[in-house]
Amino acid sequence: MSASGRTGRGRFITLEGGDGAGKSTQAALLEDWLTEGGRTVVRTREPGGTALGERIREMVLHERGHVAPRAEAxxxxxxRAHHVxxxxxxALARGDVVVQDRYIDSSVAYQGVARSLGADRVRAVSDWAADGLTPDLTVLLDLDPVVGRRRVAAARGTLDRLESEATAFHTAVRDAxxxxxxxxxxxxxxxxxxxxxxxxAGAVRARVAQVLGAAA
Incomplete structure (x- = not known):
């Protein structure tokens, strides 16, 4: 078994970063490029990616009122457990390339650090949920959270429960x-x-090409 906690020739690529950093845009562009190159791609996201996951997404991002930080985590x-x-x-067992918007690093940054639950504790729970699966590559799109909030507001007009947190919260996420x-x-x-x-997109493609080349 590989260091990624799995067998097979598939590759697992995640995109991370604060809100408004452009993860979904880059994931879509990467999917298009990989598909044009003959790869079978599964593009997905957390939370979400399954019917159960979409219901959980609604709870964690749009629940009215307080959600206890541990419950959120x-x-x-x-x-994550169900999605993985x-x-x-x-998908990885079939040899597909999985391109995923957010994964364990987001839990560590948002709940472990910004929610002050403890980075090591949240990572341990997340690793257990994912049964040790780690990405082959993580693309971190780094952005000032103030700029990110402006981007989200301009694109969508509203902010979800986490996006609405104070700038200090999102600065802690970025630093994490x-x-x-x-x-x-x-x-x-x-x-x-x-x-x-x-x-x-060009920088992402260049690095992904290296990852795929190493898999050949």
Whole structure:
């Protein structure tokens, strides 16, 4: 079994970053490029990606009133356990490329650090939920949270429960992501999310090509 906690020739690529950083845009562009190159791609997201996951997504992002931080963290872990078992691992076993918007690093940043639940504790729960599955590559789109909030508001007009948190919360999230990237430089590709969309896409493609080449 590989260091990613799995067998098979599939590859697992995650995109991380604060709200408004452009993860969904880059995931879609990467999917298009991989598909054009003959790869079978499964593009998915957390929370969500399954019918159960979409219901959990509604709870964690749009529930009215207070949600206890530990309950929030465990809802994300429940979504992850189901999603990995029913979507991600089967795709990897088939040899597909999984392109995923958010994964364990988001739980560590948002709940572990910004919610002050403890990064190590949240990572341990998340790793257990995912049964040890780690990405082959994590693309971190780094962005000032103030800029990110403006982008989200301009695109959608409303903010969800987490997006509505104070700037200090989102600054802690950003700092946590950057700290994780420094700790695992081989796994992370850190990009300035203020760069033009196509320039970012080119940088992502170049790194993904390396990952796929290593799998050949």
């Amino acid at each position: 465990l809802l994300y872990a429940a979504d 078992e029913t979507v991600v691992r089967p 992501f950057l700290a994780m990237a420094r700790a695992e430089p081989d796994r992370f590709l850190v990009l300035d999310a203020t760069r033009p969309v196509e320039e970012l």
